[in-house]
Amino acid sequence: MTVFLVLIVLFLFAITIWQMKKIFILSKVKPQDNSQIATENDNNNQGKLMLVFLVFFYIFLIVGFWNWSSVLLPESGSEHGKDIDQLMLISMILIFTVLILTHFLLLYFAFKYRGIKNRKAIFFADNDQLEFVWTIIPVIVLSGLIIYGLFTWTDIMNIHEDDDPIIIELYAKQFIWEARYAGTDNTLGQANVRFIEGVNTMGVDLSDTYAQDDVPVRELHLPVGRKVLFKMRSQDVLHSAYMPHFRAQMNVVPGMITQFALTPDITTADARLSDEIIKKVANINTLREEKSKGLVAKGFEALDPYEFDYLLLCNKICGASHYNMQMKIIVETQEEFDAWIAEQKTFSQTLNP
Amino acid sequence: MSTEANVHAVDHNDDHGHHHHKQTFIDKYIFSTDHKMISKQYLITGLFMGIIGIAMSLLFRMQLAWPDTHFTIYEIFLGKWGADGVMDPNVYLALVTIHGTIMVFFVLTAGLSGTFSNLLIPLQIGARDMASGFLNMISYWMFFLSSIIMLISLFVEAGPANAGWTIYPPLSALPQAIPGSGAGMTLWLTSMAIFIASSLLGSLNYIVTVINLRTKGMSMTRLPLTIWAFFLTAIIGVVSFPVLLSAALMLIMDRSFGTSFFLSDIYIAGEVLHNQGGSPVLFEHLFWFLGHPEVYIVILPALGITSEIIATNSRKPIFGYRAMIASILAIAFLSTIVWAHHMFVSGMNPFLGSVFTFTTLLIAIPSAVKAFNYITTLWKGNLQFNPAMLFSIGLVSTFISGGLTGIILGDSALDINVHDTYFVVAHFHLVMGISALYGFFAGIYHWFPKMFGRMMNKNLGYIHFWVTVIGAYGIFFPMHFIGMAGLPRRYYTNTAFPYFDDLANINVVITIFAIITAAAQLVFLYNFISSIFYGNRPVKNPWRSNTLEWTTELKHIHGNWDGDIPHVYRWSYDYSKLNKNETDYVLAGQDFIPQNIPIQDNEEEMNH
Numbered sequence: 001m002t003v004f005l006v007l008i009v010l011f012l013f014a015i016t017i018w019q020m021k022k023i024f025i026l027s028k029v030k031p032q033d034n035s036q037i038a039t040e041n042d043n044n045n046q047g048k049l050m051l052v053f054l055v056f057f058y059i060f061l062i063v064g065f066w067n068w069s070s071v072l073l074p075e076s077g078s079e080h081g082k083d084i085d086q087l088m089l090i091s092m093i094l095i096f097t098v099l100i101l102t103h104f105l106l107l108y109f110a111f112k113y114r115g116i117k118n119r120k121a122i123f124f125a126d127n128d129q130l131e132f133v134w135t136i137i138p139v140i141v142l143s144g145l146i147i148y149g150l151f152t153w154t155d156i157m158n159i160h161e162d163d164d165p166i167i168i169e170l171y172a173k174q175f176i177w178e179a180r181y182a183g184t185d186n187t188l189g190q191a192n193v194r195f196i197e198g199v200n201t202m203g204v205d206l207s208d209t210y211a212q213d214d215v216p217v218r219e220l221h222l223p224v225g226r227k228v229l230f231k232m233r234s235q236d237v238l239h240s241a242y243m244p245h246f247r248a249q250m251n252v253v254p255g256m257i258t259q260f261a262l263t264p265d266i267t268t269a270d271a272r273l274s275d276e277i278i279k280k281v282a283n284i285n286t287l288r289e290e291k292s293k294g295l296v297a298k299g300f301e302a303l304d305p306y307e308f309d310y311l312l313l314c315n316k317i318c319g320a321s322h323y324n325m326q327m328k329i330i331v332e333t334q335e336e337f338d339a340w341i342a343e344q345k346t347f348s349q350t351l352n353p
Numbered sequence: 354m355s356t357e358a359n360v361h362a363v364d365h366n367d368d369h370g371h372h373h374h375k376q377t378f379i380d381k382y383i384f385s386t387d388h389k390m391i392s393k394q395y396l397i398t399g400l401f402m403g404i405i406g407i408a409m410s411l412l413f414r415m416q417l418a419w420p421d422t423h424f425t426i427y428e429i430f431l432g433k434w435g436a437d438g439v440m441d442p443n444v445y446l447a448l449v450t451i452h453g454t455i456m457v458f459f460v461l462t463a464g465l466s467g468t469f470s471n472l473l474i475p476l477q478i479g480a481r482d483m484a485s486g487f488l489n490m491i492s493y494w495m496f497f498l499s500s501i502i503m504l505i506s507l508f509v510e511a512g513p514a515n516a517g518w519t520i521y522p523p524l525s526a527l528p529q530a531i532p533g534s535g536a537g538m539t540l541w542l543t544s545m546a547i548f549i550a551s552s553l554l555g556s557l558n559y560i561v562t563v564i565n566l567r568t569k570g571m572s573m574t575r576l577p578l579t580i581w582a583f584f585l586t587a588i589i590g591v592v593s594f595p596v597l598l599s600a601a602l603m604l605i606m607d608r609s610f611g612t613s614f615f616l617s618d619i620y621i622a623g624e625v626l627h628n629q630g631g632s633p634v635l636f637e638h639l640f641w642f643l644g645h646p647e648v649y650i651v652i653l654p655a656l657g658i659t660s661e662i663i664a665t666n667s668r669k670p671i672f673g674y675r676a677m678i679a680s681i682l683a684i685a686f687l688s689t690i691v692w693a694h695h696m697f698v699s700g701m702n703p704f705l706g707s708v709f710t711f712t713t714l715l716i717a718i719p720s721a722v723k724a725f726n727y728i729t730t731l732w733k734g735n736l737q738f739n740p741a742m743l744f745s746i747g748l749v750s751t752f753i754s755g756g757l758t759g760i761i762l763g764d765s766a767l768d769i770n771v772h773d774t775y776f777v778v779a780h781f782h783l784v785m786g787i788s789a790l791y792g793f794f795a796g797i798y799h800w801f802p803k804m805f806g807r808m809m810n811k812n813l814g815y816i817h818f819w820v821t822v823i824g825a826y827g828i829f830f831p832m833h834f835i836g837m838a839g840l841p842r843r844y845y846t847n848t849a850f851p852y853f854d855d856l857a858n859i860n861v862v863i864t865i866f867a868i869i870t871a872a873a874q875l876v877f878l879y880n881f882i883s884s885i886f887y888g889n890r891p892v893k894n895p896w897r898s899n900t901l902e903w904t905t906e907l908k909h910i911h912g913n914w915d916g917d918i919p920h921v922y923r924w925s926y927d928y929s930k931l932n933k934n935e936t937d938y939v940l941a942g943q944d945f946i947p948q949n950i951p952i953q954d955n956e957e958e959m960n961h
Contacts, residue, residue, distance in 0.1 A: 006862070009827065009862075012823070013823070016819050016820070016823060019819075020815060020816055020819060023812060023815055034889050035808070035889065035891075035892070035895070036808035036809065036810060036811045036888070036889055036891075036895075037737075037739065037808075037811070037895055037896070038737050038738045038739045038742075038811060042738055042811065042815075043736065043737060043738045046738035046743065046815065047736065047738065049819065050746070053819075053822070053823075056823065057826070060826065060827075060830060061830075064830055064831060064834065068831060068834040068859060069834075070855070071834055071835065071838040071855050071856055071859065072834065072837050072838055073770075073837065073838060073839050081770075083766075084766055084767060084769065084770060087764070087766060087767060088761070088767055091760055091761050091764065091767065092761075094760070095757040095758065095760060095761070098753075098757060099753065099754055099757055102724065102728065102753050103750065103753070103754075105728050106727075106728050106731070106746065106749055106750060106753075107746075107750075109728065109731040109732050109734075110731060110736060110746055113667075113731060113732065113733060113734045113735065113736050114736050114738065115668070115735045115736050115737045115738070119735045120735060120929060120944075121667060121668040121669040121733060121734045121735040121928065121929040121944070122669070122733045122734075122929065123669070123670065123928070123929050123930045123931060124669065124670070124672065124729075124732075124733065125670040125672065125673075125674065125926065125959070126672065126673045126674065126675070126676070127672075127673075130673075130729070131673050131676050131722070134721065134722060134725040135718060135721075135722055138717060138718045138721040138722075139718055142714045142715070142717055142718065142760075145714065145760065145764065146710060146711055146714050146764075149710055149714075149764040149765065149766050149767065150707050150710060150711070150765075150766075152766035153703070153706060153707060153710065153764075153765045153766040154703070154707065156766060156769070157703035157706070158703075173620075174530065174621075192618060193618045193619065193620035193625050194618075194620075194625050196620050196625070203620065235618075235619065235620045235621075236523065236527075236530060236619055236620065236621045237523045237524040237527070237530050237621075238521050238523070238524065238633055240698065240772075240773060242773075242839075242841060244770060244839030245839075247769060247770040248769065248770075249698045249769050249770065249772055249773075250698050250700065251698055251699045251700050253632075253633055253634060253699070253700045254523060254616075254617060254618055254619050254633065255616070255617025255618045255619075255630075255631065255632060255633070256617075256632065256634070256700060258700035280855065283855050284851060284852075284854045284855050287854050287855060287857065288851065288854060303851075304851075306851035306852075306854070311850075311852060313839075313841055314841070315772070315773045315774070315841040316521070316773060317446065317516065317517045317521075317524065317843045318524060318530075319524065319530055319531045320442040320443050320446070320531065320845075321442065322446075322843060322844065322845070323442070323843075323844035323845040323846055323847075323849055324849040324850065326850060
């Protein structure tokens with residue numbers, strides 16, 4: 001597919017260069033004209049090139065979608081993500097409609113009204129009705145989008161205590177994510193960087209009774225269909241907790257606690273079975289095998305095959321290894337989750353073995 | 354107000370017009386107070402910085418496309434940070450940081466607005482020079498000094514600033530967090546502080562000049578749209594740049610004097626810092642209070658230049674002159690109340706997110722009006738495809754295609770998932786980077802005869818345009834896809850974990866387009882430099898334009914007009930205006946009426 005794309009690009013490039021060569025030749029026919037001001041010939045050629053560009057533009061859009069849609073994020077793994085995707089789809093359709101229409105007008109007019117012999121421009125300075133029409137249309141369309149967007153935003157950001165979310169702390173530092181489950185009381189113990197010492201890497205206040213049953217972990221497990229409220233802290237610089245598959249993101253700020261709530265609704269196991277993800281994983285593995293061949297030939301180890309997992313990425317520049325600050329997220333059934341969390345040690349168990 | 358100003362302008366004219374003092378080389382070319390020379394100084398400094406900024410982007414694009422390949426070129430340019438042809442992750446971040454800083458501030462703010470505000474404000478309003486030639490000179494030399502300091506910062510031991518061009522603390526405040534936040538960041542902040550002072554001096558000068566030094570008859574509603582754009586750009590600069598200065602000063606104090614404006618509860622390198630009570634979110638607010646108006650500081654001059662060029666080359670009045678002014682005013686106003694749309698997921702109160710979504714999407718309305726007005730100006734015109742016109746049409750195209758994705762980013766709900774991904778990178782490069790560069794190029798091609806008394810080669814201009822326009826879309830259109838695939842920006846490599854492996858091919862496509870596009874800029878540079886020395890001599894008014902700068906002599910003289918300054922009797926867009934009987938143009942056989950031509954008997958006077 002990429003080869004096909006490269007070929008098309010090269011082909012269109014070749015056309016452009018060929019056309020430009022024509023301009024060169026045409027402009028050299030009349031060596032006496034040295035003014036460097038566009039002649040009728042130039043206007044004619046450039047106007048036609050505008051039409052060629054219009055076609056190129058449309059083809060490029062189509063080829064882009066044809067080739068690259070497969071890399072886009074798969075179906076949202078969280079409930080609110082579906083609303084975001086819906087709004088995104090509506091916005092995209094709107095954007096492409098406007099893009100295609102305005103480019104048609106812009107480039108077609110450029111072609112049609114190219115300055116050729118005896119053409120006279122009309123003196124058309126203003127028209128209140130036209131101005132009104134194209135002020136009011138964006139006003140109406142944008143009002144719709146704003147209202148829709150604001151409802152979605154408020155739904156996502158408003159956190160209701162009566163949803164009884166599981167409370168989990170996401171803890172960021174250069175260049176590691178850690179997490180802390182609030183335990184059986186579902187309340188996190190107080191914490192501050194001044195308490196950091198030895199195994200207490202998150203600076204939990206060990207004298208706080210709420211902290212005793214908190215569970216520190218390095219891998220995030222979430223039960224499917226249950227609301228999760230992430231409370232986020234950073235110990236050094238800004239980080240951003242980005243979970244692209246859940247359409248979730250919030251900056252992690254030293255000195256304050258930020259939060260984001262979501263309800264995962266597809267387990268990792270189910271996600272791995274979806275067509276989209278099977279296709280994506282197969283594609284990635286083909287690419288990795290090709291790369292492995294090169295590596296093996298050079299005497300390096302082959303790459304491991306890839307298996308899909310939800311990810312928590314850092315999405316705010318935080319230092320040299322920013323690009324590799326990530327944590328695996330596993331969404332599983334309530335039973336699997338309960339079994340997993342029972343195996344983890346609480347703070348009091350870790351500190352007083 | 355305006356009569357008084359005009360009297361003043363005439364006095365000024367008599368004062369200056371008949372001086373003929375001998376100028377030394379230093380007076381004329383270095384410490385010049387002449388706005389035309391200062392504009393050339395801005396242009397050449399800006400282009401020089403632009404070459405560095407674009408070269409940096411090629412280096413990090415190569416790293417992104419071929420992360421496993423060793424390139425000797427890294428070792429040549431980056432020295433110890435490119436040893437054995439492997440780029441150091443810290444220097445990757447330094448490259449993106451300095452690329453952003455240079456392109457936004459040094460090329461597109463000082464280079465674009467500095468060049469054309471200086472050149473065009475006095476010439477198009479009919480003034481002998483800027484209100485204060487001396488301040489103008491100081492402004493340029495402070496810009497020059499800040500450029501030098503920024504370049505020196507590239508050579509410090511621990512590396513230049515590399516916390517991103519937005520320099521969010523604590524990363525930018527703590528050398529323990531990233532090496533570039535040591536001496537490199539100190540120099541960055543010093544350079545920017547001087548840059549801001551330079552920009553303020555320049556802007557105040559532009560504002561005073563536009564208000565006070567317009568020639569007789571040049572009412573505000575007869576000003577070319579270029580001047581309106583430069584005028585409002587200067588006002589936005591005066592309003593917002595001081596806030597960045599205050600943020601920079603507070604950051605300097607946090608870094609060097611132990612204050613805690615932006616720092617709190619930090620444990621780094623094995624110890625707890627004493628700082629308590631500060632907030633990085635405060636810095637984000639202060640930064641974006643400049644940062645967002647800044648993108649309009651970058652794009653408005655380009656839109657002004659385009660308005661002028663599209664009207665001239667369509668041989669038609671700009672459509673909806675008053676609507677264009679109203680939309681510039683609306684954009685300028687709204688630009689100061691949208692800043693927090695960069696911060697939807699910063700941890701600020703979500704209610705603020707709703708407010709800023711609302712104001713942000715409002716700004717799409719005047720922008721849409723501008724785009725429609727440009728398109729209507731082309732309609733039934735008699736288009737003259739000079740290179741400047743091509744770049745102006747290119748600008749309208751990228752302004753639309755980049756602006757539309759702003760509807761997604763400005764919507765807080767949608768921003769959650771594309772915030773800080775390559776989608777953002779693609780969006781702002783098209784809408785403010787490439788658009789402003791097209792405006793810059795359009796301006797250079799159009800006013801080159803005025804600046805250097807020679808013409809640029811049009812065929813090289815055509816090649817430059819077509820390769821650039823295809824290349825720029827080739828770079829930034831695919832970038833939307835990798836952004837929507839969830840790829841965060843400022844990642845040194847996308848292959849540290851397998852999830853993004855399928856984006857490698859797209860990254861290669863982007864980088865190849867980037868290299869081709871950069872190569873096309875060499876054509877421009879060759880054309881620019883060779884035309885300065887060997888270009889053809891133009892006629893006085895090569896584009897048959899209405900504005901006053903084309904009534905001056907080709908030879909640059911101090912005071913611009915040899916005799917009296919011209920008076921103005923009409924707006925600047927009387928192209929293809931017919932006489933009362935509609936038998937011919939108002940001036941028989943000539944489809945344009947310069948602003949200094951009085952209203953003719955055979956013409957209908959219009960109120961635009």
